[in-house]
Amino acid sequence: MCGIFGAICDGAVSNTLKALKLLEYRGYDSAGIAALRNDKIDVYKTEGRIAALQELMRGVPESDVAIGHTRWATHGSVCTANAHPFLSPDKKFAVVHNGIIENHLQLKRELGNVRFTSQTDSETVAYLLEKYFDGDVMRTLLTVARKLQGSFAIAVLALCERKIYALRSKSPLVVGTSADGVFLCSDVRCISRWASRVAVCPDGSAVEISADGVRIFDFSGAPIQPDFFVPERAEQAAGANGDFMLKEIFEIPHRLRLAKQGYVNGGGLRLSVAEARRFRRVYLIGCGTAHNSGLQAASSARRLLDVDLLPVVASEFIYGDYPVGADALAFLISQSGETADTVRAAERVASLGGVTYAVTNTSESSLAFACKYTANICAGGEYAVASTKAYNCQLMTLALLLSELGVLRGSVTAQSHAELLRNSDAVPDAVAQVLDKSADVARLAEEVARCKAVFFIGRTTDYPTACEGSLKLKEISYIHSEAYPAGELKHGTLALMESDVCVVAVSTDPALKGKTASSVTEVTARGARALSVAPYTFPDATPLVIPQTDPFVAAMVSVVPLQLLAYYTAKRLGRDVDKPRHLAKSVTVE
Numbered sequence: 001m002c003g004i005f006g007a008i009c010d011g012a013v014s015n016t017l018k019a020l021k022l023l024e025y026r027g028y029d030s031a032g033i034a035a036l037r038n039d040k041i042d043v044y045k046t047e048g049r050i051a052a053l054q055e056l057m058r059g060v061p062e063s064d065v066a067i068g069h070t071r072w073a074t075h076g077s078v079c080t081a082n083a084h085p086f087l088s089p090d091k092k093f094a095v096v097h098n099g100i101i102e103n104h105l106q107l108k109r110e111l112g113n114v115r116f117t118s119q120t121d122s123e124t125v126a127y128l129l130e131k132y133f134d135g136d137v138m139r140t141l142l143t144v145a146r147k148l149q150g151s152f153a154i155a156v157l158a159l160c161e162r163k164i165y166a167l168r169s170k171s172p173l174v175v176g177t178s179a180d181g182v183f184l185c186s187d188v189r190c191i192s193r194w195a196s197r198v199a200v201c202p203d204g205s206a207v208e209i210s211a212d213g214v215r216i217f218d219f220s221g222a223p224i225q226p227d228f229f230v231p232e233r234a235e236q237a238a239g240a241n242g243d244f245m246l247k248e249i250f251e252i253p254h255r256l257r258l259a260k261q262g263y264v265n266g267g268g269l270r271l272s273v274a275e276a277r278r279f280r281r282v283y284l285i286g287c288g289t290a291h292n293s294g295l296q297a298a299s300s301a302r303r304l305l306d307v308d309l310l311p312v313v314a315s316e317f318i319y320g321d322y323p324v325g326a327d328a329l330a331f332l333i334s335q336s337g338e339t340a341d342t343v344r345a346a347e348r349v350a351s352l353g354g355v356t357y358a359v360t361n362t363s364e365s366s367l368a369f370a371c372k373y374t375a376n377i378c379a380g381g382e383y384a385v386a387s388t389k390a391y392n393c394q395l396m397t398l399a400l401l402l403s404e405l406g407v408l409r410g411s412v413t414a415q416s417h418a419e420l421l422r423n424s425d426a427v428p429d430a431v432a433q434v435l436d437k438s439a440d441v442a443r444l445a446e447e448v449a450r451c452k453a454v455f456f457i458g459r460t461t462d463y464p465t466a467c468e469g470s471l472k473l474k475e476i477s478y479i480h481s482e483a484y485p486a487g488e489l490k491h492g493t494l495a496l497m498e499s500d501v502c503v504v505a506v507s508t509d510p511a512l513k514g515k516t517a518s519s520v521t522e523v524t525a526r527g528a529r530a531l532s533v534a535p536y537t538f539p540d541a542t543p544l545v546i547p548q549t550d551p552f553v554a555a556m557v558s559v560v561p562l563q564l565l566a567y568y569t570a571k572r573l574g575r576d577v578d579k580p581r582h583l584a585k586s587v588t589v590e
Contacts, residue, residue, distance in 0.1 A: 002098040003028065003070040004173070005190065006155045006164040008211055009181025012066040015194065017057065020068045021050050022190045025244070025383035027583050028070035030083035033057065034094035036065035036157050041094045045083040065162050067155045067184075069096035075104075076119025085157075086123040088130035089114065094157040095129070097122035098186055099171040102150035125154055138217070141165050141206050145219050151340060153186050166207040172338045172366050173201040175214050175226065182209045188364050189381060192231040199226035200369060231364060245384035245476070245577045249563050250435055252389045253428035255379050256556065259393040260400065260424050262378035269404040270373055275355070276408035279329045281308040285317050285345045286333035289387040289468060290394065294333055296464035296555050297398035304552075305402065306411040314341035318348055328354035329405075331398065335382060335390040337365020346370040359397055361390050375401060384578045386476050388563045391468060392431070395556045396424060403552075423550040427557060430547040434560045438568075441544065441561055444531060445568035451502040451529070454479055455493065456562070457486040457519055458506035465506045465555050469562030476570040476580045486519040497526035504562070505541060507534040508554040533561050 003023030007015045013035050020031055031053045032045025044060065046052045050070070069084035076082040084096040101107070104121035111127050128144045137158045144167075151170035158165065166173060166184055176183045176195020184207070185191035191198055201207055201216060202224055208215045216224040269276075282305070284294030294311040302309050312322060314332075318341060324330075330349040334342045337360035346356045347370055358371035361379045368374045377393035403420050406412030448454060454473055456466035463485045470483040484493055486505065497503075503523045507516040517538050520530045524540040532541035535548040544561045570577045 002026065002072045002186070003190070004067070004096055004098055004153055004155050004184070004186040006067040006166070006184035006209070007181060007194070008065050008162070008164060008209060009183070009194075010064060011062055012064050012181075013057070013060060013062050016066045016068040017050070017054060019185065019190055019193070020053070020070055022193065023070050023187060024050055024579065025385065026070065026187070027072050027385055027579065029073050029078040030071045030080065031069065032083045032085050032096075033066055033068040034085040034096070034157050035060070035063035036159070036162060037063060041087065041091060041157055041159055043085050043087055043094060045080055045085065047078055047080050047083060065157065065164065067094065067096055067157055067164060074100055075121045082118045082120050084122060086118065086120070086126045088126040090130050092133070092159040093126050093129040095122065095126040096155050097125060098153040099151035101125070101148055101152060103148070107147065129156065137161060137163070137165055138206065138208055139221075141167060142217070142219060142221055145169070145206060155184055163208055163210040166201070166209075168201040168205050168207070169203060170340065170343075173207070174198050175201060175207060175209055176231070177213065177228075182211065182214060184209055188231055188362065196230065197228040198231045198364070199228045200364060200366075229364065243384070243577050245386055245388060245567055248382055248384055248389045249560065249567065251380065252392050252560060253432045253435070255389045255393050256396050256428045256431065258378040258380075259396040260421070262376050263397055263400045266375060269401050269408070271405070271408060273408050276405055277410075278327055279307055279355075280327040281310055281323070281329075282405070283317070283322070283328065283330040283349070284309065284311040284333065284398070285314050285330055285342060287314045287339050287341055289391050289471060290333040290335060290339070290342070292464055292468040292471065293391055293394035293398060294331070295467060296395055296461070297402060299461045299464055300399065300552050300555065301402040301406070304406045304412050306409060314339065314345045317345045324349050324352040324354045326353045329357065330354055331357045331359050331401070332367055332371055333359045333394055333398075334365075334367050335361045335379070335387050337362040337367040339367070343367050343370055357401075359394060359401075361393070385580055385583050386472055386566070386577070388472075391559065392556045396427070396553075399553060400424070420550070420552060424553055426549060427553050430549050430557045431560050433547050434557060437544070437561075438564055441564040442568040444542065444544070445565055445572055447529065448479075448502055448565060448569045449477070449572040450500070451479065452500045453496065454481045454502045454504060455496075455523075456481065456483040456504045456506065457489060457516075459486045459512045459516060460509065461551065461555060462506040462508055462558065465559050465562065466504070468559055469504060469506065469566070472563055472566035473569060475583060476566055476575055476577050477573055478575065478581070479569065486516050489519055489522060494522060494526060497523050497528040499527045501528045503528050503530045504565070505530060505532045505534070505538070506558055506562070507532065507536075508546075508549075508558050509551060510536070533558055
């Protein structure tokens with residue numbers, strides 16, 4: 001959510017426009033650019049897509065210093081007035097901001113009787129810069145930084161200098177350099193298109209970038225040495241049909257192979273026997289799809305491990321008084337590695353003496369820096385807001401990590417772990433078989449698109465898959481959808497069954513086939529339509545037959561038809577499958 005880019009280079013305006021286009025996948029509702037000229041700062045902004053900003057800026061002269069922003073509304077409605085950048089009243093400062101200034105109302109009172117042009121918290125920063133400017137931009141910036149509460153990544157242009165200044169506190173921000181210029185961004189994948197060397201700005205830092213390079217300070221003004229690395233360059237191209245989501249679903253077999261390879265090449269769990277055996281509880285913490293992968297991993301591994309496995313929503317974990325000490329291991333799961341609630345949860349675990357393990361798609365992320373250990377899921381760049389291939393790769397990585405934890409604790413034999421490694425090799429081919437039936441899923445989506453509500457059901461290890469299937473459908477089709485343990489339907493939810501309702505039953509455990517069949521009969525007897533996702537069929541359900549796989553890895557296969565069902569249903573309804581309304585790819589505020 002929200003994106004920042006800044007450039008000091010030839011063609012800074014056009015490069016910033018290109019960068020904002022790359023940041024679209026994060027989710028946004030308006031966009032803008034500020035360009036530093038010889039005698040003024042020009043601001044261009046509009047609500048809507050980047051294409052509208054490009055049209056607004058057609059013919060605009062170039063500059064060698066510019067900052068840009070994509071906004072995801074938090075304070076104030078979606079409109080041009082609330083879009084970034086914001087100018088100070090004297091027009092000597094331009095500001096863009098990701099995050100939330102929690103004390104902005106108090107700061108507005110401190111500013112006195114001034115007229116704001118927007119409803120945002122962000123504009124306050126521009127007014128503070130004007131109020132406290134003493135002739136030294138960095139000193140003024142540090143004064144303002146110490147007044148702000150909340151999470152923020154802020155980029156600033158000052159009319160008096162051909163530089164870009166920035167602040168970072170609990171919101172991602174990176175800087176980069178190349179032979180062509182110096183750059184600043186909220187997204188390491190985006191900046192890698194321009195920068196050959198990148199450094200993550202430390203939490204609680206102020207930054208100055210100029211043609212001469214990068215300087216970083218803490219909020220007291222003490223210098224910090226940037227720690228540069230060579231970023232992985234991410235290619236971003238939609239599929240042949242113009243959608244990222246379908247392209248990313250069809251990448252799942254290849255990416256699952258890479259996820260297993262990443263686990264092996266990365267050295268596995270990297271815990272000692274003594275360390276592994278001291279844990280009394282293992283948390284799996286994430287948000288949205290990442291939380292569902294934690295649910296799934298815990299459900300599958302619970303029968304193997306002699307330790308409490310506790311999947312928890314990250315935002316609940318931060319404030320929920322969950323017990324943490326040296327006997328706790330936490331897997332923090334996030335595709336982007338920038339999910340604010342998950343990063344805060346990692347910080348809480350670490351501060352209380354627990355061991356933190358980032359399971360992420362971005363090794364150079366805030367989450368990776370916050371955790372002791374990191375496992376890269378190797379899903380590659382994922383640009384559709386609705387996560388697909390990252391979920392499957394999270395499941396592969398977590399399954400292997402938890403199985404190895406069992407080996408270290410003595411509850412899983414080395415032979416069983418080796419068998420899992422062998423069985424995981426069959427998963428990509430099983431997924432490919434499901435993808436070969438995508439036309440069948442598309443036909444079923446025609447019927448689902450006419451339903452007013454869809455319920456996903458499953459038992460034990462199939463229930464988390466039902467949760468993920470429900471999430472996928474609701475977030476991109478906007479059809480009301482819920483997930484339930486199959487045995488729970490008769491405790492209230494059967495009241496909602498009627499002719500324009502669909503129930504999708506996920507069943508991969510033959511031992512529970514009869515139980516799930518009873519649930520299917522219950523809903524069809526009340527007029528609902530039933531679909532099944534299973535390696536076998538049910539008399540009362542239209543089947544989507546999938547290959548039989550090892551129960552420990554079956555969820556990596558059974559979720560794929562649900563991902564396809566969400567995609568084709570949304571397409572049938574004319575939705576923007578890559579950029580669903582109100583949602584962001586990387587949620588960087590609590």
